[in-house]
Amino acid sequence: MSLQALEEKIVRLEKKLEKLEHDVAEHLREAVRGEDAPLEEKAPRVSWALVWFAYPIALILFTLGAAAGASYYWTH
Incomplete structure (x- = not known):
């Protein structure tokens, strides 16, 4: 060449x-x-909505679990 x-x-x-x-x-x-x-870059409002929706539910479930555990502990 x-x-x-x-x-x-x-x-x-x-x-x-x-x-x-x-x-x-x-x-x-x-x-x-x-x-x-990622979801946060596409729609940050959607991810924050999931956080604010899941957090109270988790808190309620934790409280109910703690109450159930305490009642079981005190009755048995």
Whole structure:
């Protein structure tokens, strides 16, 4: 191969590399915003709603469990 042919091949490969870098960057941006993103990044209000819904239920269940345990302890 001549030097000019090698230089042309290098230029083509550099263009392919730039396109691949652009595609990867675009894919990463879509992943952060899109379906691959965690729930907190897609809809932070939904995740906080789950926290504020689950916390009182867990607290109520813990209280009921503690009351049931205490009543069992005192009656047996």
